[in-house]
Amino acid sequence: xxxxxxxxxxxxxxxxxxxxxxxxxxxxxxxxxxxxxxxxxxxxxxxxxxxxxxxxxxxxxxxxxxxxxxxxxxxxxxxxxxxxxxxxxxxxxxxxxxxxxxxxxxxxxxxxxxxxxxxxxxxxxxxxxxxxxxxxxxxxxxxxxxxxxxxxxxxxxxxxxxxxxxxxxxxxxxxxxxxxxxxxxxxxxxxxxxxxxxxxxxxxxxxxxxxxxxxxxxxxxxxxxxxxxxxxxxxxxxxxxxxxxxxxxxxxxxxxxxxxxxxxxxxxxxxxxxxxxxxxxxxxxxxxxx
Numbered sequence: 708x709x710x711x712x713x714x715x716x717x718x719x720x721x722x723x724x725x726x727x728x729x730x731x732x733x734x735x736x737x738x739x740x741x742x743x744x745x746x747x748x749x750x751x752x753x754x755x756x757x758x759x760x761x762x763x764x765x766x767x768x769x770x771x772x773x774x775x776x777x778x779x780x781x782x783x784x785x786x787x788x789x790x791x792x793x794x795x796x797x798x799x800x801x802x803x804x805x806x807x808x809x810x811x812x813x814x815x816x817x818x819x820x821x822x823x824x825x826x827x828x829x830x831x832x833x834x835x836x837x838x839x840x841x842x843x844x845x846x847x848x849x850x851x852x853x854x855x856x857x858x859x860x861x862x863x864x865x866x867x868x869x870x871x872x873x874x875x876x877x878x879x880x881x882x883x884x885x886x887x888x889x890x891x892x893x894x895x896x897x898x899x900x901x902x903x904x905x906x907x908x909x910x911x912x913x914x915x916x917x918x919x920x921x922x923x924x925x926x927x928x929x930x931x932x933x934x935x936x937x938x939x940x941x942x943x944x945x946x947x948x949x950x951x952x953x954x955x956x957x958x959x960x961x962x963x964x965x966x967x968x969x970x971x972x973x974x975x976x977x978x979x980x981x982x983x984x985x986x987x988x989x990x991x992x993x994x995x996x997x
Contacts, residue, residue: 713738713739713740713744714736714737714738715737715738715739716736716737716848716851716852717734717735717736717737717851717852718734718735718736718847718850718851718852718853718855719733719734719853719854719855720732720733720734720854720855720856720857720862721854721855721856721857722856722857722858722859722862723856723857723858723859724858724859725859726859727814727815728814728815728816729814729859729860729862729863730812730813730814730817730820730862730863730866730867731812731813731814731857731859731862731863731866732810732811732812732857732862732865732866733756733810733811733812733813734810734811735808735809735810735844735847736808736809736810737763737806737807737808737848738806738807738808738809739765739804739805739806739807740767740797740804740805740807741765741797741801741804741805742797743797744796744797744805745794745796745797746794746795746796747794748786748788748789748790748791748792748793748794748795749791749792749793749794751788751789752789752791753789754788754789755788755789755813755818756787756788756811756812756813756814756817756818757785757786757787757788757811757812757813757817757818757820757821758785758786758787758788758809758810758811758812759783759784759785759809759810759812759840759869759870759873760778760783760784760795760807760808760809761782761783761807761808761809761834761840761841761844762778762779762780762781762782762783762805762806762807763780763806763807763808763836764780764803764806765780765801765803765804765805765806766778766779766798766801766803766805767795767796767797767798767805767807768794768795768796768797768798769784769793769794769795769830769831770793770794770795770796771792771793771830772792776831777798778795778805778807780836781833781834781835781836782831782832782833782834783831783832783833783834783873784830784831784832785821785824785825785830785832785873786821786825786830787818787821787822788811793830808841808844808845810844810866810869812866824870824873828873828874832873832876833876834872834873834876835876838872838875838876839868839872839875840868840869840872840873843865843868843869843872844869888925888929890915890917890922890925891925891926891929891930893914893915894911894914894915894922894926894934895937897911897914897915898911898934898937898938898941899941901965902941902942902945902964902965903962903963903964903965904965905965905966905967906938906965908922908923908934908935908938911934911938922934939975939979940979940996942964942965942966942975943964943975943976943979943980943996944993944996945963945964946960946961946963946964946972946976946984947980947987947993947994947996948993949963949964950984950987950988950993951987951988951991951992951993957969957972957973957984957985960972960984961973972984979996980994980996981994982994
C-alpha cells in the first residue's frame with residue numbers, strides 16, 4: 708500500500724499563537740495497513756510528541772520491549788513517538804487489514820505527561836466505539852484533507868478531552884495495581900478530613916480496619932511513599948496555606964494542623980519545605996511540596 712491508499716483521511720492542525728506548555732494536536736489520521744507495515748520507534752528518535760491509536764477493525768500488534776500485544780477492535784495504545792521500547796505493526800499471519808484511527812499531539816512537556824500517564828495506567832486501553840474520545844476523533848472526518856486553524860486553548864482542550872476520557876475505561880491487569888485502591892482512597896480521605904487533629908498512622912489504619920503494617924505496605928506500593936510521609940506533607944501544605952492567607956501565629960497554625968508541639972511543627976516544617984514558617988509568611992506564597 709502507498710501513503711494515499713493507506714490513509715483514508717487525515718486532518719492537520721495549525722495552532723495560532725502557540726503556547727509552549729499547552730498541548731496541541733498535530734494531526735488526526737484514519738488508515739488501513741497490511742503486509743509489510745512495521746513502525747520501529749527506536750529508529751525514529753527525531754520524532755517528538757505523543758500518539759493515541761485506536762483499532763477499528765482487523766488486528767495489529769503493539770510491542771513493548773519483549774512483550775507483544777494484539778491490538779484488536781476496541782483497543783488503543785498510548786505512547787511517545789520516540790519511545791525506543793515500542794513498535795507497532797501488522798502481523799505476518801494477519802488475515803484482515805488493520806484499520807485504525809490515531810491522533811498525534813505535542814508541547815514542550817507532552818512527553819513527560821504521556822510518560823506519567825503510561826507509568827501509572829499502562830499503554831493499552833479497552834475503549835468501546837461509542838466512547839467520547841472516539842466520537843471526538845471521528846468528528847474530524849468532515850474536515851478531511853484540510854488544515855484546521857485553532858487557538859492554543861481550543862487545541863489544548865481537544866487533546867485533554869481525549870486523554871481525560873481514557874480514565875473512564877477498564878485498565879489492563881498489569882497496570883491496575885498501580886491505581887489507588889479503595890483502601891488508599893479511604894486513608895487519604897480520612898487524613899484530609901482530620902488534618903487538624905493529632906491523628907497518627909495507627910488511627911488511620913484503625914479507621915480503614917487494617918493493620919498498620921498492611922496499610923504501610925499498600926501505601927508504599929501504590930503511592931511510593933509511607934503513610935506517615937503523606938500525612939506530614941499534607942499537614943505542612945495546610946500550614947503553608949494558613950501562613951500566607953491568615954494572621955494566625957505559628958503556635959496556632961501548629962495546633963490547627965495536628966501538632967501538639969510548636970517545636971515538632973517547626974522541625975517538620977523546615978525538613979519538608981527547607982524554609983522556616985516565618986520565611987514562608989514573608990515571601991507570601993507556598994513552596995511546592997511533592
